[in-house]
Amino acid sequence: SQKIEQNSEALNIQEGKTATLTCNYTNYSPAYLQWYRQDPGRGPVFLLLIRENEKEKRKERLKVTFDTTLKQSLFHITASQPADSATYLCALRGSTLGRLYFGRGTQLTVWP
Amino acid sequence: SAVISQKPSRDICQRGTSLTIQCQVDSQVTMMFWYRQQPGQSLTLIATANQGSEATYESGFVIDKFPISRPNLTFSTLTVSNMSPEDSSIYLCSVDFASGTGREETQYFGPGTRLLVL
Numbered sequence: 001s002q003k004i005e006q007n008s009e010a011l012n013i014q015e016g017k018t019a020t021l022t023c024n025y026t027n028y029s030p031a032y033l034q035w036y037r038q039d040p041g042r043g044p045v046f047l048l049l050i051r052e053n054e055k056e057k058r059k060e061r062l063k064v065t066f067d068t069t070l071k072q073s074l075f076h077i078t079a080s081q082p083a084d085s086a087t088y089l090c091a092l093r094g095s096t097l098g099r100l101y102f103g104r105g106t107q108l109t110v111w112p
Numbered sequence: 113s114a115v116i117s118q119k120p121s122r123d124i125c126q127r128g129t130s131l132t133i134q135c136q137v138d139s140q141v142t143m144m145f146w147y148r149q150q151p152g153q154s155l156t157l158i159a160t161a162n163q164g165s166e167a168t169y170e171s172g173f174v175i176d177k178f179p180i181s182r183p184n185l186t187f188s189t190l191t192v193s194n195m196s197p198e199d200s201s202i203y204l205c206s207v208d209f210a211s212g213t214g215r216e217e218t219q220y221f222g223p224g225t226r227l228l229v230l
Contacts, residue, residue, distance in 0.1 A: 032218075034218055034219075036221075041202070041224070041226055042223055042224060043116075043202075043204050043206075043221035043222050043223045043224040044155070044204075044221045045221070046216070046218050046219070046220055046221075049216065049217070049218050089154065089155070091219075093219075098143070098160075098208070099145065099157050099160065100155075100157075100206075100219055102154040102155045103154060104153065104154040105154060
């Protein structure tokens with residue numbers, strides 16, 4: 001079955017630095033890879049989607065890369081702020097519509 | 113983004129009772145999903161609910177324990193039956209939006225229902 005691993009359970013960085021989160025997967029060939037933000041006790045909030053034929057996507061301070069050969073996605077937050085502190089989830093899906101497979105998430109803390 | 117609401121937002125229940133969670137979406141959608149997120153864990157899909165057909169359950173989840181209704185294209189309910197402390201979790205509904213709907217083609221989540229079973 002598919003397996004999704006996010007680099008670490010927790011990442012602590014200083015404000016202003018770039019946070020880089022990793023998502024690796026095996027036994028799967030996703031057509032789409034998505035990143036969500038989740039705050040404690042709340043539902044995930046969609047951030048970015050990248051397709052298998054896209055290498056990179058940007059949205060404001062966020063950047064996602066997708067390497068289908070390495071089976072890896074990198075999620076970057078530049079000029080990080082304390083308000084970026086949350087858990088970030090990587091999710092895969094094999095088609096346009098349908099279920100998502102989630103990683104366990106990386107808890108990011110940005111300290112002043 | 114989609115407006116998805118869930119009721120209740122949280123509840124504390126006694127062992128052996130049942131709780132029905134409601135999910136309302138601000139526009140018509142074909143596919144709705146119910147996920148569970150246990151403490152410290154990632155999201156696990158319980159079932160997919162399409163309007164006009166029986167829900168499709170994932171391995172480890174059964175209709176008797178988690179009956180689902182999908183009476184129309186904007187609403188669904190999930191019931192957690194005969195609850196035990198192991199059912200303490202956040203329950204989330206989500207919907208897919210396809211291209212041409214004015215929203216990005218992805219899955220959006222409700223705010224979740226936090227359930228504690230004593």
